[in-house]
């Protein structure tokens with residue numbers, strides 16, 4: 001249903017999903033593929049949020065609001081386009097980002113993986129402030145982006161480079177060689 005038509009002009013991409021889904025890893029790969037810059041939402045949190053997460057306390061809506069608005073402002077400050085990694089777990093969080101961002105609204109790329117894969121990825125990660133125990137609350141909070149939100153879903157059960165190429169193809173971000181590598185489109189979830 002026309003994903004690449006309505007999304008083809010998109011140069012603002014939010015890589016979203018729960019902790020450990022690969023936002024930073026895929027963000028770096030997508031930046032290499034597209035030439036767009038990548039900004040990690042983890043770097044935009046106020047210190048109080050980081051310290052809360054370090055202490056295994058999930059953030060609440062009030063904690064997240066200023067951070068989400070800052071994420072949106074970063075998108076707006078990059079008219080040439082930007083890849084942003086941000087959990088953006090709820091629809092109303094994405095509304096906040098959109099309210100501060102650009103027109104056309106950013107595409108939201110939901111990085112989907114099973115709980116067991118996410119757990120394994122988190123178990124294999126070292127030196128990160130986010131405790132693995134917060135995965136449960138992130139999954140409970142997650143609302144998958146709907147088609148009207150310019151959302152697409154991509155499986156994380158593949159190498160990061162392949163994920164990046166698939167995103168670039170589905171959003172028509174790259175040149176003709178990229179356009180040929182799109183994997184199967186699980187997403188009639190696209191607009």
Ligand SMILES: Nc1ncnc2c1ncn2[C@@H]1O[C@H](COP(=O)(O)OP(=O)(O)OP(=O)(O)O)[C@@H](O)[C@H]1O
Pocket residue numbers: 017018019020021022023024025026042085087121122124125126130156157158159160163
């Ligand atoms: N496609 C992939 N294949 C294999 N390993 C991956 C893949 N994507 C990410 N990883 C690994 O999984 C772990 C989590 O990835 P990453 O830190 O990028 O997730 P994240 O969504 O940015 O996490 P957070 O939200 O907690 O910051 C890292 O150790 C990373 O190297």
Ligand SMILES: O=C(O)[C@H](O)[C@@H](O)[C@H](O)[C@H](O)CO
Pocket residue numbers: 018019020041042058059064087088089130
């Ligand atoms: O919404 C949230 O609870 C937070 O933003 C987290 O998702 C972190 O930013 C990140 O995932 C930690 O690694």
